[in-house]
Amino acid sequence: MKTLRLYLLALLALTAGACNRTSEKETETRRNLVYGIDADNYRLETAEVGKGETMSKILNSYGITVRQIDRLDRASKEIFPLRNIRPGHKYTVFIHEDSLYSPHLDYLVYETDRTGFVVFGFHDNDSVSVRKDTKPMTIRRTQRSAVINSSLWGSIMEQNLPYSLAAEMENIYQWTVDFFGIQKGDSFTVIYDELFIDDTVSAGIGRVWGAKFTQGGKEYYAIPYRQGGKIQYWEADGASLRKQLLKAPLKYTRISSKFSYARKHPIYKVYRPHTGVDYAAPKGTPVHAVADGVVTFKGWAGGGGKTLKIKHAGNLMTGYLHLSGYAKGIAQGKRVSQGQLIGYVGSTGASTGPHLDYRIWRNGTPIDPLKIPQKPAEPISKQNRAGFEYVRERIMAELNGTISDEERITQLDSIPAPTKPAVPADSTAAAPAKATAKPAKK
Incomplete structure (x- = not known):
């Protein structure tokens, strides 16, 4: 009996302690x-x-x-x-x-x-x-899809999505998707973390967990995976979305004139070659280097006005004409990196309005910037292939709506290693079926 009384007293003490802790927790929750x-x-x-x-x-x-x-x-x-x-x-x-x-x-x-x-x-x-x-943030994993009627930014506004989502998608796909070639009917699906203050006020977006961009009937996936110490985005086959050259040296604009060997010059009114692409944009729009390289020319180039030329690997050279000015630190002989700010759109030289005349030469021969073949950066390595495929399967399933919330990827720093099936003690029990076996009838 004495033992039973001691047990009951101990049980009551534990229950009281638990109640007190619960009460304290509820009080903390109720505090304003x-x-x-x-x-x-x-x-x-x-x-x-x-x-x-x-x-x-x-x-x-x-x-x-x-x-x-x-x-x-x-x-x-x-x-x-x-x-x-x-x-x-x-x-x-x-x-x-x-x-x-x-x-x-x-x-x-x-x-x-x-x-x-x-x-x-x-x-x-x-x-x-x-x-x-x-302020404390609430993170909501969000999946949205949209069909584009005019532009990526236009569809983002039409769907009332965070503006920062358009900028993030342009950053992810800047080497792969031609945002100046967007056509009505192109579409995208994207999974991202949306941040909220006080559960109600949107504070932008966090990580993009995956995307699928459809342009001209072709699908471009963006799968996040950590390689080389940082999270990058990859195509479904493991090729890097990063390419040797950016698709364009500037954003938020339109193509006003394409590559041609017989274009009527808007000022001189004669037909002459225009071996570049004109991007109409407001004066002062930032211009970025399309690839790593070295500045070989900075100065006035006659009708081209203020001009920059940059030499890149693979005997490539790019030119940026009619600039209003140069970015700080840009000088002949200086090395620049892909995406680095190098200048600003202007209308210097023989120009009827602010635009960038963008040119590419290979071994001194002009080539169409819109048709240059792109070489991808280093793909998913062999040692990362299994982990990448694990992530890819789940992200693609989530984009296509065929995965449960419990199965989706929620972190990219510790991907489980694929497990090999155990070999039974009786090896004959694990013998594979013959290749000639007929499939079961449906």
Whole structure:
């Protein structure tokens, strides 16, 4: 009996402890936390920093003394200097009232951007505190599809998708998909993480988990996989989506004139070769190097105006004509990398309006930039093939809607190694069927 009583007492103690822990957890969940502060204890006021307003002026209006402001200024220098506040940014004050109903400012929270904020605290004995933090984010895995009517950006806006998704897809497919050759009826399906503040306010996108872009009836998959220490995107067969050259040296524009040996010049009104592609774009549009290389010419080139020429591997050279200016650091003899900013669209030289005349030569012979064969970068390595195929099967199944939520890929840093089937002790039991065996009738 004594043993039974001790057992019951112990059981009651454990149950009480569990109840207390549950109660504490429920209490924590019920707390109204705003910027990590229990807001139920305060009266909150929200405003925006006015033009010419300083943090000292704002704090002084809430009764914070010059001495406290000086301490706060020194305490915040390494975290967020008070002089860095900007007009139009939101701030929230947390005010409590003492027994005589006199208001006291305990915290001022300044929002540095859409997600970041700084908490300035004012405590007993004139002490202060400074804490920098970010708003909690909710991540929602999202899959969306769209048929393109005019452009990728147009379809993104029509479907009310995050604008950053269009930029991310252009970055992924910039070597493979011709975004200047988009036609009505082309389509895409994409899986991505969408970020939300307070579960309601969209804060852009996170990782793109996979995509399928259909252009001219051909499907281009983008499968993420880590190789060489970073996550890159690959075609379904394991070839890299990265190619020797970018499809185009700039974005957000249109082709106004194509490669031709007999084009009527818009200024001289005579037929002459135009061995390049003209991209109409606003003055100042960034121009990027299409491949790694060395600048061989920077300067005025007659009708071409301000021009850059870059030599690349494989006896290739690219030219960028009619620029309004050059990027900082660009000089003859300098090495540039693929995608690097090299200049800006202009209308210098013989030009009727702002555009980029983009040219490619191989061994000195001009070739059509829209028809140059592309060599892919290094493919998936042999040692990564099994892991890549594991990811590819699940991403493609998710894109095509044939996989459950439990089976989909949720991380790319620890892909399980494929397991070999165990060989039974009785090897005769595992003998494969003969190749001549007829398939079962359906």
